[in-house]
Amino acid sequence: xxxxxxxVDTLLDESLNGFAKAHSDIIQLNSQPHFVQRVxxxxxxxxxxxxxxxxxxxxxxxxxxxxxxxxxxxxQVFTSPTPDQMLAAAQAxxxxxxxxxxxxxxxxxxxxxxxxxxxxxCPNMIVLVNDDVSLPKxxxxxxxxxxxxxxxxxxxxxxxxxxxxxxTCKALGDRVNAATxxxxxxxNSCTVPALGKPTFTLSDTEMEMGVGIHGEHGRxxxxxxxxxxxxxxxxxxxxxxxxxxxxQTVLLHINGFGATPLMELYLIYExxxxxxxxxxxxxxxxxxxxxTTSIDMAGCSITMTLMDEELLALWDAPLHTAALRWGC
Amino acid sequence: xxxxxxxVDTLLDESLNGFAKAHSDIIQLNSQPHFVQRVxxxxxxxxxxxxxxxxxxxxxxxxxxxxxxxxxxxxQVFTSPTPDQMLAAAQAxxxxxxxxxxxxxxxxxxxxxxxxxxxxxCPNMIVLVNDDVSLPKxxxxxxxxxxxxxxxxxxxxxxxxxxxxxxTCKALGDRVNAATxxxxxxxNSCTVPALGKPTFTLSDTEMEMGVGIHGEHGRxxxxxxxxxxxxxxxxxxxxxxxxxxxxQTVLLHINGFGATPLMELYLIYExxxxxxxxxxxxxxxxxxxxxTTSIDMAGCSITMTLMDEELLALWDAPLHTAALRWGC
Numbered sequence: 001x002x003x004x005x006x007x008v009d010t011l012l013d014e015s016l017n018g019f020a021k022a023h024s025d026i027i028q029l030n031s032q033p034h035f036v037q038r039v040x041x042x043x044x045x046x047x048x049x050x051x052x053x054x055x056x057x058x059x060x061x062x063x064x065x066x067x068x069x070x071x072x073x074x075x076q077v078f079t080s081p082t083p084d085q086m087l088a089a090a091q092a093x094x095x096x097x098x099x100x101x102x103x104x105x106x107x108x109x110x111x112x113x114x115x116x117x118x119x120x121x122c123p124n125m126i127v128l129v130n131d132d133v134s135l136p137k138x139x140x141x142x143x144x145x146x147x148x149x150x151x152x153x154x155x156x157x158x159x160x161x162x163x164x165x166x167x168t169c170k171a172l173g174d175r176v177n178a179a180t181x182x183x184x185x186x187x188n189s190c191t192v193p194a195l196g197k198p199t200f201t202l203s204d205t206e207m208e209m210g211v212g213i214h215g216e217h218g219r220x221x222x223x224x225x226x227x228x229x230x231x232x233x234x235x236x237x238x239x240x241x242x243x244x245x246x247x248q249t250v251l252l253h254i255n256g257f258g259a260t261p262l263m264e265l266y267l268i269y270e271x272x273x274x275x276x277x278x279x280x281x282x283x284x285x286x287x288x289x290x291x292t293t294s295i296d297m298a299g300c301s302i303t304m305t306l307m308d309e310e311l312l313a314l315w316d317a318p319l320h321t322a323a324l325r326w327g328c
Numbered sequence: 329x330x331x332x333x334x335x336v337d338t339l340l341d342e343s344l345n346g347f348a349k350a351h352s353d354i355i356q357l358n359s360q361p362h363f364v365q366r367v368x369x370x371x372x373x374x375x376x377x378x379x380x381x382x383x384x385x386x387x388x389x390x391x392x393x394x395x396x397x398x399x400x401x402x403x404q405v406f407t408s409p410t411p412d413q414m415l416a417a418a419q420a421x422x423x424x425x426x427x428x429x430x431x432x433x434x435x436x437x438x439x440x441x442x443x444x445x446x447x448x449x450c451p452n453m454i455v456l457v458n459d460d461v462s463l464p465k466x467x468x469x470x471x472x473x474x475x476x477x478x479x480x481x482x483x484x485x486x487x488x489x490x491x492x493x494x495x496t497c498k499a500l501g502d503r504v505n506a507a508t509x510x511x512x513x514x515x516n517s518c519t520v521p522a523l524g525k526p527t528f529t530l531s532d533t534e535m536e537m538g539v540g541i542h543g544e545h546g547r548x549x550x551x552x553x554x555x556x557x558x559x560x561x562x563x564x565x566x567x568x569x570x571x572x573x574x575x576q577t578v579l580l581h582i583n584g585f586g587a588t589p590l591m592e593l594y595l596i597y598e599x600x601x602x603x604x605x606x607x608x609x610x611x612x613x614x615x616x617x618x619x620t621t622s623i624d625m626a627g628c629s630i631t632m633t634l635m636d637e638e639l640l641a642l643w644d645a646p647l648h649t650a651a652l653r654w655g656c
Contacts, residue, residue: 002515002532002626004555004592014555015591018598022614057590187330204330227332227342259587261623262385263343264332270346286350290618295589296626298330325653 001196003296008193012054012076019061023322026065033082035089036061037071043095046160046169047071050102050153051086052109053078055192055295056213062291062323063150068157069102069321070094077192077295078214080108086116090124098123098166102153102173104145105130123166127152127173131182131303133241134210134218146213147255147292147303148180151315154324158317172314176305181241183234184301186211186257187224190294209233213257213294213301227264231271234302239279242306246280251305251315256290257297265289265300272302285315291323329524331624336521340382340404347389351650354393361410363417364389365399371423374488374497375399378430378481379414380437381406383520383623384541387478390619390651396485397430397649398422405520405623406542408436414444418452426451426494430481430501432473433458451494455480455501459510459631461569462538462546474541475583475620475631476508479643482652486645500642504633509569511562512629514539514585515552518622537561541585541622541629555592559599562630567607570634574608579633579643584618585625593617593628600630613643619651 005011013031020029020036027036035051050060051073060072071089075081090099099120103113105128117124131148156173164172186208189198199215202208207230210218225233244250254269256262269288276283284307292301305311318327333339341359348357348364356367363379378388379401388400399417403409418427427448431441433456445452459476484501492500514536517526527543530536535558538546553561572578582597584590597616604611612635620629633639646655 002535002552004515004558004588004596004628006554006556006595011591011595014598015594018594018596018601018616021601021611022594022597022616054591055589057594062590187332207330224330226334228334230332258589259624259626260332261383261586261621262390262618263339263382263623266346266350266385267334267339267343268332268346269350270342273346273349283349288346288350290590293589295591296587298587298624300332328655 033085035073036064041093046097046166047094047099051081058323059292063321065321067161067319080112083112083115100169101126125170131180133181134183146182147301148182151305152176155314158314179306181238182303183237186299188298190297235275244281249282249284249307251285252283253287253303255301257299258293259296259298361413363401364392369421374425374494375422375427379409386651387620391649393649395489395647408440411440411443428497429454453498459508461509462511474510475629476510479633480504483642486642507634509566510631511565514627516626518625563603572609577610577612577635579613580611581615581631583629585627586621587624587626
């Protein structure tokens with residue numbers, strides 16, 4: 001394993017300390033228990049809180065700030081944060097308007113956020129994100145939450161900043177999640193520091209189609225094909241799920257898993273744009289880059305969200321976080 | 329070689345097309361010859377133009393926009409752009425105030441930008457960036473231009489946007505370059521698509537200290553050490569070059585080479601911050617992420633710029649490019 005680290009046990013702490021120092025104008029870090037919160041909490045709004053295992057940076061800590069999350073709880077690498085983190089984060093940032101937890105659909109995350117929600121003595125609700133269409137809806141634990149999570153966080157974040165109440169934010173989050181579909185492909189595995197070796201192996205001529213953001217087995221291991229064929233595979237699955245009609249406006253997000261160059265991600269964007277342009281779909285907003293990563297996995301995912309005027313205005317609303325910033 | 333591509337020959341074109349579509353609000357692409365320019369050229373200012381081999385994205389195309397570059401000329405991967413690209417870009421964006429070319433110090437880039445400068449029939453000057461302290465100043469072709477380039481481009485870009493004249497922009501660029509030092513380390517080689525195999529090889533227990541952004545051999549191949557020791561090695565070289573005194577304010581930029589997770593880059597930031605904090609240096613601005621990449625190399629570089637009030641105000645000035653955005 002070749003990584004920049006001192007000890008596996010101290011990697012997360014040292015990294016979070018650096019993150020907090022580099023962005024002290026936006027966020028502050030609480031260490032016991034771990035959570036990142038806005039440097040100036042705004043208590044007269046619904047507090048948006050997310051979290052999950054580390055290793056997906058900038059998700060979620062990089063999305064704390066004006067117009068998006070109020071706090072994020074980082075677990076150990078690929079490990080759910082604990083309820084005490086969520087509870088402490090909520091107590092640090094929430095006011096009378098209550099708390100909306102935005103949770104990716106993984107058993108550990110769901111269980112721990114539900115425990116925190118029960119323990120919390122202010123109004124609260126949970127939005128479950130399950131945008132990964134590589135699994136069937138009937139899958140035993142449901143579909144996974146992947147790169148669409150940031151779109152839910154951004155759009156609901158803008159609504160909360162504008163003063164939307166808890167029920168409105170919850171309904172909006174569910175609506176964005178339902179309008180969003182993602183699917184990914186891996187060329188090479190990530191290496192979890194505590195494990196010290198790749199999570200899975202692929203030969204030089206294979207790819208993992210429908211891979212999860214922790215290296216979970218996808219739909220199938222396939223022979224490595226051309227970028228055009230890969231995009232058609234991913235885009236067909238997303239298109240079958242969302243069934244956009246000609247004339248539909250969408251947001252298209254190409255997400256890198258950590259080790260894929262921007263040059264290749266823009267190539268993927270070009271091919272996905274062609275795929276949907278031929279079907280009469282209009283991409284009104286886009287986001288291309290490494291936002292929901294899988295440590296050092298080579299690969300990418302495509303995410304589409306069906307947009308309307310309301311969602312577009314919320315997407316465009318001012319945003320100031322470590323990883324995304326516009327309008328301020 | 330495992331990459332997302334159709335054919336090696338079409339990768340750059342397809343990627344640039346995707347980049348142009350994803351950022352059509354900021355930039356437009358000219359195809360014959362290749363250059364990227366602001367969608368709305370502002371002709372009553374000094375035009376800032378940069379360029380170089382592709383494979384370092386987002387450098388330079390990702391830095392075209394309000395407050396930074398007016399145009400960028402992408403060459404083939406790790407290959408200088410040609411003088412006709414630079415000339416066409418200059419003719420597309422320049423007005424009476426003239427052109428400032430910002431050029432990383434590589435023989436091919438320097439030769440081609442000098443040819444373009446001679447052919448151009450409006451006032452023009454060149455700022456040569458050579459911030460890589462891994463090589464001695466006496467090196468036969470001089471020191472390489474690396475991640476400090478974006479700091480020169482940002483600061484001079486703000487001055488040009490404010491109406492500074494050509495001589496002022498040139499002097500400012502030279503001053504920022506002289507106040508900037510960088511050094512990098514690789515854990516693994518990049519793979520150039522046309523080559524199809526890694527540029528160099530390192531064993532599982534080796535690292536390349538002082539590596540160039542094309543995988544050039546550095547100061548020495550060393551046994552892989554702890555992150556703290558790596559940071560001390562890089563920071564000592566930078567510190568010896570710039571010799572910041574206690575009380576000096578600086579900008580600290582941790583740059584990833586493409587395949588290094590953000591979690592590790594923030595760990596590097598933390599350790600570098602500690603290194604200089606112990607010496608009484610104050611980091612007033614920071615930038616952590618993959619900005620001057622080497623395709624899919626695993627590794628990072630540290631860049632420091634000695635700041636003053638003028639440079640700080642220019643760094644903070646509004647900026648709207650594909651890769652960096654603040655204040656608008």
